[in-house]
Amino acid sequence: FLLIRQSKMNSLHAKLEMEQKLLRSQMNPHFIFNAMVGIQNYIYKEEPEVAANYLSSIVNLMRSIIDNSKKEYVSLDSEISTLHHYLTLQQVRFSGKFNFIIHTDPKIETEEILIPPMMAQPFIENSIVHGIMQKTNGEGKIVIRFAVTDTHLSLEIEDNGIGRGKAKEFAKGDDEHLSIATNITVERLKILNRNAKLKSSMAISDRFDEQGLASGTRVAFMFPLMYV
DSSP states (O other): OHHHHHHHHHHHHHHHHHHHHHHHHHSOHHHHHHHHHHHHHHHHTTOHHHHHHHHHHHHHHHHHHHHHTTOSOEEHHHHHHHHHHHHHHHHHHTTTOEEEEEEEOTTOOTTTBEEOTTSSHHHHHHIIIIIITTOOSSOEEEEEEEEEOSSEEEEEEEEOSSHHHHHHHHHTTOHHHHHHHHHHHHHHHHHHHTTOSSOOEEEEEEEEOTTSOEEEEEEEEEEEOOBO
């Protein structure tokens, strides 16, 4: 009885600790501050409708992050909405230096399928800050894809930034910051896979152009299909 009780307490502690890490990783103060400054600029330009739309996005995003950080799974529809708000505000933060596309397989019933929340956001931030913002040729682009197989839901985050190798060079020794997203995600996947028959997985790979030069990064997740 005592061993079972201790095991449950340890599991609860690990879950609460993960929730806190996840919340801290998503509620980036620099992101929130810069998004608010961007909204302020639209107010100064006397574009109240645009400012109101962006303000609505940041309110909805913060509410989603706080609510979803307490959940193991959310509907895919909710997750796509959160990602859209997040990317829209990142565009404000970085003055529209990149575009994004969220592509969902038409066969997917987004309100019926479940997904672990906020898996993509830390990698999207890395793509923008460490990949696209250092890009010197052409416009930045982030593509997010959701698709299904017989047993799994796949999620891909793809960018056309400078790649992981050059990103580490620009980080000037701040490799720890670059690895935070990966470390938190690996911990989350371990918890999700602990008692699961079908496992969740993540793979990170570099993209190359026809000349063999780095042309971005791809992060691919596979989650067992789960329904509401």
